[in-house]
Amino acid sequence: MDRRSFLGKIGEIGAAGVALSALPLAQACAPAKKEDKALTKARIGLIGPGSRGQLHLGNLQQIANAEVVALCDIYQPNLEKGLSMFPGARAYTDYRELLADKDVDGVIIATPLHLHYPMAMDAMAAGKHVLCEKAMAYTMDECLEMYNSALSCGKVFIIGQQRLFDPKYRKALESVRNGEYGPVVNVRNYWFRNADWRRPIPSPEYEKLINWRLYREFSRGLMTELACHQLQNGIFATGELPYKVMGSGDIIYWKDGREVFDNVCVIYTFPNGVNMTFESVISNKHFGMGEQILCKDGTVDLPNGRYYPEEPPKKTAIRQLLGEIEKGVFSNPAFAGTSWAPETAEDTSGISIMPEASGDGSLEMMQAFCDACISGVQPEGVLREAYYGSILSILGDEALLQRKILEFPEKYRVD
Numbered sequence: 039m040d041r042r043s044f045l046g047k048i049g050e051i052g053a054a055g056v057a058l059s060a061l062p063l064a065q066a067c068a069p070a071k072k073e074d075k076a077l078t079k080a081r082i083g084l085i086g087p088g089s090r091g092q093l094h095l096g097n098l099q100q101i102a103n104a105e106v107v108a109l110c111d112i113y114q115p116n117l118e119k120g121l122s123m124f125p126g127a128r129a130y131t132d133y134r135e136l137l138a139d140k141d142v143d144g145v146i147i148a149t150p151l152h153l154h155y156p157m158a159m160d161a162m163a164a165g166k167h168v169l170c171e172k173a174m175a176y177t178m179d180e181c182l183e184m185y186n187s188a189l190s191c192g193k194v195f196i197i198g199q200q201r202l203f204d205p206k207y208r209k210a211l212e213s214v215r216n217g218e219y220g221p222v223v224n225v226r227n228y229w230f231r232n233a234d235w236r237r238p239i240p241s242p243e244y245e246k247l248i249n250w251r252l253y254r255e256f257s258r259g260l261m262t263e264l265a266c267h268q269l270q271n272g273i274f275a276t277g278e279l280p281y282k283v284m285g286s287g288d289i290i291y292w293k294d295g296r297e298v299f300d301n302v303c304v305i306y307t308f309p310n311g312v313n314m315t316f317e318s319v320i321s322n323k324h325f326g327m328g329e330q331i332l333c334k335d336g337t338v339d340l341p342n343g344r345y346y347p348e349e350p351p352k353k354t355a356i357r358q359l360l361g362e363i364e365k366g367v368f369s370n371p372a373f374a375g376t377s378w379a380p381e382t383a384e385d386t387s388g389i390s391i392m393p394e395a396s397g398d399g400s401l402e403m404m405q406a407f408c409d410a411c412i413s414g415v416q417p418e419g420v421l422r423e424a425y426y427g428s429i430l431s432i433l434g435d436e437a438l439l440q441r442k443i444l445e446f447p448e449k450y451r452v453d
């Protein structure tokens with residue numbers, strides 16, 4: 039199954055030419071309460087009810103102002119799984135037929151990477167609002183074209199970078215950007231797993247359809263699957279773009295016929311010399327996933343929503359004494375004196391940035407998309423960051439493939 043055989047073009051179906059307006063993100067993301075059921079529902083069509091598509095459908099089941107009216111997949115078992123979640127939805131096997139369905143307001147594209155560009159461009163041309171999964175597209179040119187179309191088509195366009203809708207990420211990143219923790223001195227990202235990334239296939243002809251992530255024709259591997267999520271944090275936190283990237287990538291463990299790297303280490307450098315790293319291996323998971331913004335006054339741990347000041351507040355004498363006793367430093371409490379020796383380690387549990395926030399932003403993103411399908415208003419402050427997250431992940435992959443230091447090409451700058 040080659041790249042182009044998935045594709046097909048439909049004609050121009052009248053995209054409206056209305057300028058995008060802005061709505062504060064908090065408002066765009068505010069979940070609709072079940073009891074406030076809006077009269078209007080977002081009528082959603084989803085292309086690709088595979089792993090991520092089914093997660094979206096699960097979220098849509100919880101969203102009061104959403105109705106899934108159409109589903110499309112070329113793989114029957116996944117189409118049926120989708121239909122079991124929304125039995126009333128119309129089923130298609132050609133995405134262009136779903137796009138021609140007049141009952142569909144908003145389209146979710148949850149297909150493999152190489153299909154994002156043709157499907158999203160066709161969806162915009164068909165006059166639909168679009169939520170397209172990350173990474174935005176396979177090439178930087180495709181990303182730029184999609185970005186420009188999104189600005190001019192008058193419809194809502196969201197890239198599935200859910201961290202941009204996660205309240206704890208947004209609060210932390212906005213605080214960093216406002217300088218609350220001092221200047222950013224380093225951005226550290228890593229994502230470690232210990233699994234081959236393979237999925238079982240019913241028979242060999244399904245290998246590339248199901249294990250598309252492992253093949254260069256359809257995927258850029260760890261860079262577009264994982265890095266794009268994390269790289270966007272550095273851009274959001276600093277408000278800047280790195281000007282160069284270098285790194286190394288290889289297949290070091292899973293030598294099973296795959297074409298994408300199973301091990302990458304990439305460094306992006308910002309104009310002021312600050313570095314942002316992305317490291318990933320899928321043959322050791324000990325350190326898991328980390329996204330850390332290191333500032334002069336403290337460190338922000340994004341996935342855990344915690345801040346670690348460089349100078350934690352001093353413990354009161356009595357708290358320190360109790361700590362010493364717990365650790366067995368003293369056998370008997372001595373309730374006198376203020377100097378305790380030896381010193382115990384500083385408390386490193388950090389400060390919670392937003393204790394009430396749970397989840398990873400995927401539900402908030404879907405709610406924002408449904409609200410935007412009804413209002414026609416683009417959520418503010420999410421497209422640029424997602425665009426650059428994808429551009430940087432592709433540029434990083436190019437640096438790995440070409441084994442060169444690459445500069446950020448100015449033609450992909452959009453601001």
Ligand SMILES: NC(=O)c1ccc[n+]([C@@H]2O[C@H](COP(=O)([O-])OP(=O)(O)OC[C@H]3O[C@@H](n4cnc5c(N)ncnc54)[C@H](O)[C@@H]3O)[C@@H](O)[C@H]2O)c1
Binds near residue numbers: 088110116153
């Ligand atoms: N935002 C996130 O955290 C996140 C997480 C996982 C995956 N994703 C993204 O979601 C997308 C899908 O990933 P996945 O793991 O769900 O893949 P998947 O293989 O499980 O699902 C893709 C689905 O698309 C279908 N499909 C393929 N070609 C099609 C075509 N021409 N027409 C209609 N349907 C077609 C497949 O049959 C499959 O059901 C990818 O872009 C991936 O990067 C995002």
